[in-house]
Amino acid sequence: MSRSNSNPGPEEETEEQQVWRVLSEAGLVEIRLEEFAERIRDVKHIVTARLRELLDFNNRVQERESAAYSLGTLTGLELKLLANAPNPPDPSKK
Amino acid sequence: MKSQAQQLRTDATWPPEEGQTISFQSSTGLETTILQEVRWGLVWRDFVLADGRVVPEHRISGCPQPQVWRKISEVTDQEREECEERLFSMAGAGLDPRKRDQRFWAELNQYLAYTYLRFKQVSARGQDTRTDPE
Numbered sequence: 001m002s003r004s005n006s007n008p009g010p011e012e013e014t015e016e017q018q019v020w021r022v023l024s025e026a027g028l029v030e031i032r033l034e035e036f037a038e039r040i041r042d043v044k045h046i047v048t049a050r051l052r053e054l055l056d057f058n059n060r061v062q063e064r065e066s067a068a069y070s071l072g073t074l075t076g077l078e079l080k081l082l083a084n085a086p087n088p089p090d091p092s093k094k
Numbered sequence: 095m096k097s098q099a100q101q102l103r104t105d106a107t108w109p110p111e112e113g114q115t116i117s118f119q120s121s122t123g124l125e126t127t128i129l130q131e132v133r134w135g136l137v138w139r140d141f142v143l144a145d146g147r148v149v150p151e152h153r154i155s156g157c158p159q160p161q162v163w164r165k166i167s168e169v170t171d172q173e174r175e176e177c178e179e180r181l182f183s184m185a186g187a188g189l190d191p192r193k194r195d196q197r198f199w200a201e202l203n204q205y206l207a208y209t210y211l212r213f214k215q216v217s218a219r220g221q222d223t224r225t226d227p228e
Contacts, residue, residue, distance in 0.1 A: 016160035019211065023137075026214075028207040030150065033192040036202070043210045050213040070209055073178050077202070080185035 037085075040078045047071045108158050109139065109151070116141065117155035121194060124155070136169050136177060136208035138162075140200050148200035166212050177205055 013021065023029045031039050047070050054064040109132045110116050117126045118141070128144040132151075138161065139151040152161050184191075184198040191198045 014160060016163055019137075019163045020161065022211065022214070023207050026210055028203070028210055029152075031199075031203050031206065033194060033199075036191055039206055043206050046210055047213045067213065070213070073181075074209070077181055077185055080182070081191065084185065084188055084190060086190075 036081060037078065040074055040081070044071060044074045044078070047074065108156070109141070110154075110156075118143075118149050119153045119155075120149075134164060135201070135204035136174065137164055137166075137204050137211065138207075140204075146197075147195040148197050149195055150200070150203075166208065169208065174208075177201060181205060 020029070026042065027035060027039060028043075047067055051064065051067045051071060054060045054067060057064075110129055112129055112131055114129050115126060116129045117124055119125075129141060130144050131142040133140055133142065141149045141151060141154055143149060151157050181198075181201055184201070189196075189198045191202045193199055
């Protein structure tokens with residue numbers, strides 16, 4: 001997807017443009033229909049990385065719990081989506 | 095039906111009001127329809143159309159640039175939890191998010207974007223946060 005405004009370098013970006021760029025690069029502005037499972041895995045990796053960082057701290061209990069809860073939510077959604085996913089075409093029926 | 099000139103918006107008159115005719119980019123091209131509701135998601139505004147489809151603001155004709163986003167810190171825990179409950183409810187009901195411009199697609203899209211920004215941003219300044227272990 002393209003934007004009508006020009007693409008300034010990262011040092012010239014406004015906060016809005018930076019959010020757009022970060023989300024676009026992550027493929028999260030408008031997720032392609034066939035990429036939901038992959039995007040969920042990508043976001044889980046980000047949350048897992050943060051959770052690992054938080055394990056170094058004893059005073060970040062709330063943030064750690066919040067990250068763990070988000071990870072659980074993403075995993076739950078991933079499992080439900082996989083369970084509901086349409087079956088791939090049977091190659092033996094070609 | 096409103097003229098093209100009427101559909102051009104400025105920041106002062108954006109977003110359009112409920113009941114107005116709007117144009118937006120769909121998977122098949124430019125469509126015109128009636129706006130039912132504008133509501134904030136966790137990151138951006140969604141436009142709910144009269145036929146129930148949910149379209150992100152940046153695909154609506156006349157959307158001011160750059161687009162307005164919510165700050166992650168503005169989203170309350172309660173709001174996030176309510177979104178998570180809705181997502182689980184829709185997934186549990188067997189809805190498929192792989193249906194473009196439907197509510198599940200729109201909500202899951204925003205939840206993933208929000209969660210990514212929330213933890214990616216914190217992680218990016220992780221070096222600073224490592225200064226205060228107990």
